[in-house]
Amino acid sequence: EEVKEKAQDVKKEAEVKAEEVKEEVKEKAQAVKEEVKEEVKEEKAEIENKIASTGNYPDLITSLKNNPWTSGDLNTRVKFEDIRRQVTLHEEEITDLPLDKIKTSLSPESLVDFLNMTSAKPTILNRKEDTSYEFTTRDPKEIDLIKKRYGLLDREIDKITSVLIFDKEGQKLKEVKDVLAEGKNRIYMETKF
Structure with missing residues (x-):
């Protein structure tokens, strides 16, 4: 007991x-x-x-502000095209670009900085499910923003084309494609969200 x-x-x-x-x-x-x-x-x-708009593209900037992301959310692919030799190098073959930096450096802030600064008028393409804004510029300050974004400050880039693809309502960024012209060569960066 x-x-x-x-x-x-x-x-x-x-x-x-x-x-x-x-x-x-x-x-x-x-x-x-x-x-x-x-x-x-x-x-x-x-x-x-x-993230604040200076008046340029307020709708796009509001969308970026409402849908921030981190580098972990990104799916980035990089390609390098040597036009002289007519050779295209894919990620695993590229040795002279900081691929890790490129793949983790895209941020809402860097896109907003570009949108606020750019003087390039975009080509706007309305498709069935999305709208793309294509900016092409040779302005050294705008090129430097893109170079800085990707950690490519040592490259001699003379022209950039930046394409931002938003869903049809413009509420969410779906994709960013940047093409950097380095003389006759091209560096392609494609990021999907």
């Missing part, structure tokens, strides 16, 4: 302890959850503060 009583006491004590630990874990999890929420809020506010 005594052993049974002690066993029940130990069992009750263990249950109380388990309940206390469970409650403690729950409180800690809630605290971490709140902390993460705050960090996300701050990060989103920071992105929103950095």
